[in-house]
Amino acid sequence: MKSFLGGLALLLVVVLSIVAWAVLPWPALLAVAVLFLLWMQLTRVGRQAGSATSVGVSTLSQRIGSSSVVVIGIAGVVAVLVSLLAMGVGYREALSKSGSADTAIVMRGSSASEVSSVLDHASVTVIQEAPGIARDASGKPIASPELVVAANLPLSDGSGDEGSVQVRGIGEQAWALRPEVKLIAGRKFRPGLRELVAGKGAQRQFAGLEPGRQIKLGSETWTVVGIFDAGNAMDSELWADADMIASAYRRGSSRTSVFVRLTDPGAFDTFKAALKADPRLQVDVDTTLSYFSKQSEGVTKVISAIGMVVGVIMGIGAVFGALNTMFAAVAGRAREIATLRAIGFRGTPVVVAVMLETMLLALLGGVLGGLVAWLLFNGFSASTLASGAVGKLSFQLHVTPQLLWTGLKWALAIGFIGGLFPAVRAARLPVTTALRES
Structure with missing residues (x-):
């Protein structure tokens, strides 16, 4: 019974320690570490612990061989965990950077995303005249009625397979609405022509998708005339004139959404x-910052959950290692530990x-694993099907300091x-038994 209660108490210590380690913020953990160091310096038992540790x-x-098993095993856990979580961070950042507090998106009521929304021409006209919308130098509202459709294009990996890409038909104010979008090759498409620009992703x-090449969208042939860099989820899209996209895909005068620039973030409530x-x-009306952040939540949670599950499975293996x-180290040092106990160490x-x-x-394993994850995966390009979209979203993995801290924990x-x-076990081993077994 005594042995059972001792084991139960030890298990309780493990559980409580892990929970506290997971919940406490780093300043609290730093304070605990400082108190522990003070204990080792200022108390007799602490100084004994320091001496035994140095030995x-x-x-x-x-014991370099057996010690490296622990280091490499834990490094593998940390590297895999951090890289998977970095995927979720990169995905979330790619979408969140697509929006801002001073721009808004309008879709049909109860639409989960742009692809499920349809706005008729009359509604689009009314939306563009609403109060709170900023206007350009000529007095036109900075609003872009847009149409999102899907197209299949051959992948660049040479496999011959096709993938889905999101095509966005935009209005003339789309460029003013998104000043972060910069052309890095070629030129903008000309309205009324079957021309398009492609995001670098x-x-x-x-x-x-090189400038000057022709591709098939729907039943029509289109010319790629430029490449743009938005630094967000828009990099995964193709942009063309909204009227030409609507004609090619038989959408008439309807649009899926209207993006507007507000006079300032405070004008959103008036506009809505x-x-x-x-x-x-x-x-439904929302700021683009809120809309794109919501679009990333589901996939980010799934990626994070997968990372945690994989981390737990690998972590269990590392614990056994x-x-x-x-x-084995304790058994090999039984005489040494027994000697320390015999001369007065508790x-x-x-x-x-x-x-x-x-x-x-x-x-050491945590630092090594974090370094490997940062060197191999920070900035690594990946793509996945985007939530609420009809094409793949290209993004970069981001190994942040917060993720490195998580891996270290x-x-x-x-x-x-x-x-x-x-x-x-080492502390409980009787001195005489340890000396005899050694």
């Missing part, structure tokens, strides 16, 4: 209230020494679990 660390070079994904109060309209290594310094040794290896948590049980 154990000094022998790591003699779309050009990377699909074949035949005016459209909601108009009996001729049944529309650490347990095996540290149990169980606590022994536990702390073994724990610190394991945490040091875990820290996972590494130290693995080291804590992997070192605790061998440490407790």
Whole structure:
């Protein structure tokens, strides 16, 4: 019964420690670390723990093979976890950068996204005259009625397969509405002609999108005349004249959405209230910042969940690796530990020494894994089907400091679990038994 209760108490310590480690912010964890260092410097037991730790660390070079198992195992967990989470961060940033607080999007009421929205010509006209919309130098409202459709194009990987790309028919004010969009090659398309410009992300994904090349959209042949860089989700799209896209896809005068630039962010409430109060309209109104952020939520959660599940599975393997290594280390140092106990070292310094040794290896693994993830995946280009869209979204993985901190916390948590049980065993081993077995 005593052994059972001791094991239960140890398991409770592990659970509470992991929960606290996951929940506490870094300033609180830093404060705990400072208090621990003060304890090691100012107390007799702490100084004993420091001496025992220095002895154990000094022998790591003699156990380089077994120690590297812990380091490499934890590095693998951290590298995979951080890279998967970086995918979610990159996806979210690509979409969130597509919007701003001083631009708004109007769609048909109850539409989940642009592709499920249809606005007739009369509604588009009313929307463009609503109060709160900024106007250009000539007095025209900075509003762009737009039409989103899908097209299939051959992929650039040479496989011969086709992928779906989102084609956006835009109005003449679309460029003023999105000043972040810059042409990096060629020129803008001319209204009334079957010309288009491609985002640099779309050009990377699909074949035949170089300026001067011709592609098939619908049943028509279109000429690529330019490449643009938006620095956001728009980079995955093709842009053309809205009237020409509507003609090619038989959409008449309808549009899927209307984008507007507001006089300032504070004008959004006035703009939205005016459209909601108009009996001729049944529309949903949102800032583009809010709209695109919502579009990223579902996929980001899925990617993060996958990363966590994979991290847990790999982490369990790393914990067992650490347990095996540290149990072997404790067994190999049984005489040394017994000698320390015999000359007056209590169980606590022994536990702390073994724990610190394991945490040091875990820290090295965490730093190595984070470095690998940053070197290999930061800025790495990827693409996936976008939520609420009809084509692939091209984005870059972002290994942020927050993700590196998350990976480091996972590494130290693995080291804590992997070192605790061998440490407790070392402290509980009777001195006479340890000396006899050695």
